[in-house]
Amino acid sequence: MSKAKVAFFDFASCEGCQIELTNLGEEVFLGLLDHLEIVEFREAMSEKTTDPIDIAFIEGSFTRESDRARLQSIRARANTVVTYGACACTGGINALKNHQSDYLINVYGKDAMSPQLDSQKALPISAAIKVDYQVHGCPVSMKEFVYIVSHLLHGKEPVILDQSVCAECKKRETVCRYTQGDHCMGMVARGGCGAPCPADGVPCEACRGLMPDANEKALVKVLQEKAGLAKEWAETKSRMYTANLRSDK
Secondary structure (H helix, E strand, C coil): CCCEEEEEEECECCCHHHHHHCCCCHHHHHHHHCCEEEEEECCCCCCCCCCCEEEEEEECEECCHHHHHHHHHHHHHEEEEEEECHHHHHCHHHHHHHHCCCHHHHHHHHHCCCHHHCCCCCECHHHCCCCCEEECECCECHHHHHHHHHHHHCCCCCCCCCCEHHHHHHHCCCCCHHHHCCCCCCCCEECCCCCHHHHCCCCCCCCCCECCCCCHHHHHHHHHHCCCCCHHHHHHCCHHHHCCCCCCC
């Protein structure tokens, strides 16, 4: 049985999700290589390809109109397109700039007008091409990545549970951050990660995005009344990872 040809592509991102893939562990990674032929993966090899591929994995957000042709070329060559990581799936933390007008000068100072910094709004890859599957998270969930790849290799449709991080916290009996005098966005955050952050004493920041029909007003009320956040902070708190998902996008 021939191996599936796969390629990894990156756009606007820190490329941390590609690096995270190299941390799969020898047993899992070598197990994948029994079924996959990786033909392009910038973080781990220098070879590139323009040939047809079975699965294209795309990291990073769509921030330049000039990248549309490259994305369309990838789409035309790939049987299946999977976006992985928050930047590719929702625009991620890059989309914070969609709400700022002075970020260039504040971040880059005298180099703010450098031509390589000229970009448009940060958008998900799905704003440019059709995407078949998404692997959310910042960084991407390795367990979910392997789950989806395994299903695709076996010709099965991966099923992603539609539940909040808050529900996953309850399943693993994690003490609620609010009882610790902390804040958390688990009640409106897309689950699937297994809620590792609250279990480690870190509040959920909704890096996997928001649940469908997330109640933003209720979140702001809870952040103010239960966590003691100031009104403006509570209103903008969820924007870090979900700027393109909020009602004020």
